[in-house]
Amino acid sequence: VKQPLEINQLQFSLAHTLLLDAPAYLNTTDSHGISRDANVLDYCRRNHITIQCYSPFQYGVFEGTFIGNPDYAQLNAVLTRLAKKYDTTENGIAVAWLLRHTANMQVVVGTTNASRIPGIVKGAEITLTREEWYELYAAAGNKLP
Numbered sequence: 004v005k006q007p008l009e010i011n012q013l014q015f016s017l018a019h020t021l022l023l024d025a026p027a028y029l030n031t032t033d034s035h036g037i038s039r040d041a042n043v044l045d046y047c048r049r050n051h052i053t054i055q056c057y058s059p060f061q062y063g064v065f066e067g068t069f070i071g072n073p074d075y076a077q078l079n080a081v082l083t084r085l086a087k088k089y090d091t092t093e094n095g096i097a098v099a100w101l102l103r104h105t106a107n108m109q110v111v112v113g114t115t116n117a118s119r120i121p122g123i124v125k126g127a128e129i130t131l132t133r134e135e136w137y138e139l140y141a142a143a144g145n146k147l148p
């Protein structure tokens with residue numbers, strides 16, 4: 004197209020991190036080290052295209068939410084601890100994690116429950132520490148180099 008592309012919506016959440024896994028697994032034989040998306044994150048950053056994260060609370064391809072899901076017990080334990088620390092909800096911390104990435108992304112939430120909105124909005128005002136960001140990434144089941 005001739006029009007400049009300003010937005011790219013990509014699935015990105017704590018439990019769906021394909022967008023940034025490959026560099027973390029660089030130089031290992033782990034299959035996560037294979038980039039399956041033609042490095043779209045880097046492409047967007049180089050070309051000033053804002054990434055909008057869709058399905059910020061989902062895992063897999065619309066299989067369900069990881070928040071409160073016993074299959075993500077370790078992740079939820081960290082989400083709950085940080086939610087208390089920052090006076091928000093687990094949803095809020097999940098949003099803060101996405102927004103902490105230096106690509107300056109936007110988050111598209113799909114909740115139909117108005118009571119979740121204040122926590123989500125608070126999440127946009129929170130700056131997680133680097134240690135917290137990586138703790139959440141690891142608690143979601145990822146390995147750290």
Ligand SMILES: NC(=O)c1ccc[n+]([C@@H]2O[C@H](COP(=O)([O-])OP(=O)(O)OC[C@H]3O[C@@H](n4cnc5c(N)ncnc54)[C@H](OP(=O)(O)O)[C@@H]3O)[C@@H](O)[C@H]2O)c1
Nearest residue numbers: 012057058059060061068070071094111112113114115116
């Ligand atoms: N460009 C694309 O290809 C593409 C693809 C998919 C989606 N999208 C856009 O992105 C938007 C968001 O996607 P999404 O709806 O998948 O995002 P989402 O915000 O990750 O998921 C919303 C779902 O998660 C549930 N949920 C959230 N927090 C929860 C919690 N703490 N406990 C239990 N359930 C919880 C919500 O239930 P409640 O309603 O009860 O909160 C709702 O069913 C869509 O509306 C669409 O506009 C774009």
